[in-house]
Amino acid sequence: METAGIKREDIGLESSKAMVESRLAADMLTVVPLRHPWRSAAVVIVLALVALLLYSVATNPEFQWPAVGHYLFNPLILAGVGMTLLLTVIIMILSCIGGTVVALMLISSSRLLSIPAKLFVWFFRGTPALVQLIFWYNLALLFKHIALYIPGYGTIFSIDTNDVITPFTAAVIALSLQESGYMAEIVRNGLKSVGHGQTEAALCLGMKPSLLMRRIVLPQAMRVIIPPTGNETINLLKTTSLVSTIAVGDLLYSAQSIYARTFETIPLLLVASFWYLAIVSITSIGQGYLERHFSRDEMATTGSALSTLQAHLFSFRKRVAS
Amino acid sequence: MSHFERFGVSPDTMIHAAGVRKSFGSLEVLKGVDVTVTKGRVACIIGPSGSGKSTFLRCINHLEEINKGLILVDGDFVGYRLQHNRLFQLPAAAICQRRAEIGMVFQHFNLFPNMTVLENLIEAPVRVRREPIVQARERAIGLLERVGLAEKKNVYPRHLSGGQQQRVAIARALAMNPKVLLFDEPTSALDPELVGEVLEVMKDLARAGMTMVVVTHEIGFAREVADQLIFMDDGVVVERGTPGQMIANPASRRTREFLGRVL
Numbered sequence: 287m288e289t290a291g292i293k294r295e296d297i298g299l300e301s302s303k304a305m306v307e308s309r310l311a312a313d314m315l316t317v318v319p320l321r322h323p324w325r326s327a328a329v330v331i332v333l334a335l336v337a338l339l340l341y342s343v344a345t346n347p348e349f350q351w352p353a354v355g356h357y358l359f360n361p362l363i364l365a366g367v368g369m370t371l372l373l374t375v376i377i378m379i380l381s382c383i384g385g386t387v388v389a390l391m392l393i394s395s396s397r398l399l400s401i402p403a404k405l406f407v408w409f410f411r412g413t414p415a416l417v418q419l420i421f422w423y424n425l426a427l428l429f430k431h432i433a434l435y436i437p438g439y440g441t442i443f444s445i446d447t448n449d450v451i452t453p454f455t456a457a458v459i460a461l462s463l464q465e466s467g468y469m470a471e472i473v474r475n476g477l478k479s480v481g482h483g484q485t486e487a488a489l490c491l492g493m494k495p496s497l498l499m500r501r502i503v504l505p506q507a508m509r510v511i512i513p514p515t516g517n518e519t520i521n522l523l524k525t526t527s528l529v530s531t532i533a534v535g536d537l538l539y540s541a542q543s544i545y546a547r548t549f550e551t552i553p554l555l556l557v558a559s560f561w562y563l564a565i566v567s568i569t570s571i572g573q574g575y576l577e578r579h580f581s582r583d584e585m586a587t588t589g590s591a592l593s594t595l596q597a598h599l600f601s602f603r604k605r606v607a608s
Numbered sequence: 609m610s611h612f613e614r615f616g617v618s619p620d621t622m623i624h625a626a627g628v629r630k631s632f633g634s635l636e637v638l639k640g641v642d643v644t645v646t647k648g649r650v651a652c653i654i655g656p657s658g659s660g661k662s663t664f665l666r667c668i669n670h671l672e673e674i675n676k677g678l679i680l681v682d683g684d685f686v687g688y689r690l691q692h693n694r695l696f697q698l699p700a701a702a703i704c705q706r707r708a709e710i711g712m713v714f715q716h717f718n719l720f721p722n723m724t725v726l727e728n729l730i731e732a733p734v735r736v737r738r739e740p741i742v743q744a745r746e747r748a749i750g751l752l753e754r755v756g757l758a759e760k761k762n763v764y765p766r767h768l769s770g771g772q773q774q775r776v777a778i779a780r781a782l783a784m785n786p787k788v789l790l791f792d793e794p795t796s797a798l799d800p801e802l803v804g805e806v807l808e809v810m811k812d813l814a815r816a817g818m819t820m821v822v823v824t825h826e827i828g829f830a831r832e833v834a835d836q837l838i839f840m841d842d843g844v845v846v847e848r849g850t851p852g853q854m855i856a857n858p859a860s861r862r863t864r865e866f867l868g869r870v871l
């Protein structure tokens with residue numbers, strides 16, 4: 287039996303004439319998608335508003351677009367970009383380490399460790415970054431010298447506080463401490479997200495606490511840790527602009543130091559914004575890659591071209607599977 | 609160090625627990641448990657929920673510290689060093705070394721989801737025992753063949769059925785060449801049609817002479833495989849014996865009632 291291209295095997299051996307007919311009728315049906323008239327109207331309104339805005343921005347001479355172009359690749363600005371990146375990277379690395387240590391203290395069963403960690407987080411998350419920055423910058427008012435003194439032996443070394451606490455180190459210390467407070471909470475949430483059964487299974491295989499933390503718990507916690515850490519990095523990138531108040535030559539400070547001479551305030555702020563946006567965008571892309579890397583067991587069993595590329599880009603650990 | 613003689617234990621004893629007491633806060637969960645398992649034999653522990661079966665298993669490999677009594681695994685303490693009548697707590701690293709000789713299989717498998725099946729199997733041999741990767745992989749593949757999952761070696765656990773995951777978990781425990789295997793309700797989280805494949809693997813192990821302590825609700829399995837059946841209730845061993853004798857003819861009323869409910 288064969289009717290209009292439908293073979294008997296397609297329907298099964300039990301097929302009757304009625305079934306074939308109903309199958310043909312079903313094949314003729316088509317779905318008419320639901321229309322969304324309000325959505326189309328909203329799109330038109332939004333497009334019109336955007337166009338108006340762009341027009342006014344482009345034609346308003348106060349924006350001084352030629353000056354923006356002129357300063358975009360100014361060496362001083364580029365040095366500022368470099369300093370902003372350097373600060374972000376150093377502070378993020380320090381606060382990832384600091385945050386992990388504090389997080390491990392937070393979840394420790396020993397109160398001797400968990401209470402100081404709680405106080406640390408409470409203090410450094412509770413005071414504004416700008417206040418801490420100025421505080422560290424003025425540390426010399428508090429301690430004239432930093433010295434190591436052992437009773438009965440004498441002073442081992444002593445240096446002037448002002449020699450150590452340069453604007454740069456003040457910025458790194460202040461923002462790292464603050465950021466460590468935030469990272470500690472993020473890492474702790476990540477560690478908590480890994481079930482207790484994982485720890486137990488690893489212990490039963492003879493893994494030491496440090497090994498099971500490194501090999502079993504942290505890699506699984508990463509999936510929960512990476513997204514908010516990416517957001518923190520982006521936040522930090524922008525927070526570093528505060529260091530311009532203590533004369534560290536970051537992006538904003540460079541822009542300010544130029545417009546202090548030339549009074550081209552708006553174009554230089556636009557230049558700074560352009561670079562901040564550019565760096566943030568690149569960071570977001572990197573964050574996406576990292577997120578996919580740490581959730582690769584959720585992807586298909588056979589790796590796609592993209593995941594193979596990632597495996598090469600982010601081969602943090604030795605691959606052992608053949 | 610072996611303390612067989614000192615505690616009057618026969619040297620072919622794998623697990624010797626005597627007067628084991630364990631409390632969580634004010635709740636006493638184990639109230640003096642005595643269990644002896646001979647090398648190469650299978651002991652099955654049955655009992656109602658909350659009777660302390662899991663807690664007892666976890667005391668054997670020192671996941672829980674006991675408050676009183678003594679547990680020897682192959683003649684030695686897992687968490688202590690005995691010297692001049694005093695038990696010195698061992699540091700974590702030393703406990704881990706001893707624990708690596710005691711395999712454990714859990715109700716919820718607890719495979720490492722961030723590793724493939726093969727990586728799950730070689731992780732501990734390579735990282736804990738410092739076995740060369742190539743050799744560990746070879747052994748792992750052999751073990752996967754033994755549990756019938758060789759073709760799944762590069763798959764992540766979440767793509768496996770419950771029964772397959774539990775077989776991988778057994779293979780992972782075997783990869784450490786344990787002296788004894790502890791099972792805590794290994795089939796309770798499985799769909800009924802997947803229970804059989806896991807029990808089959810366990811029967812194979814029993815036939816091959818592996819010492820096993822199995823907490824289970826599968827009375828049929830216990831009857832077929834166990835050399836010793838132990839009934840626990842309310843933190844004590846109420847009755848023990850060969851499964852045939854105990855199931856057909858329970859001595860205690862509590863055992864009779866429990867068996868009546870599960871059979």
Ligand SMILES: Nc1ncnc2c1ncn2[C@@H]1O[C@H](COP(=O)(O)OP(=O)(O)OP(=O)(O)O)[C@@H](O)[C@H]1O
Binds near residue numbers: 637
């Ligand atoms: N870490 C713990 N802290 C406090 N109480 C606990 C802890 N672990 C177990 N218990 C309690 O100890 C008792 C015995 O628990 P256990 O898990 O050993 O029972 P079980 O015989 O394995 O029961 P089931 O058949 O339900 O698994 C229960 O009342 C339980 O609530």
Ligand SMILES: [Mg+2]
Binds near residue numbers: 661662663792793
């Ligand atoms: Mg239990």
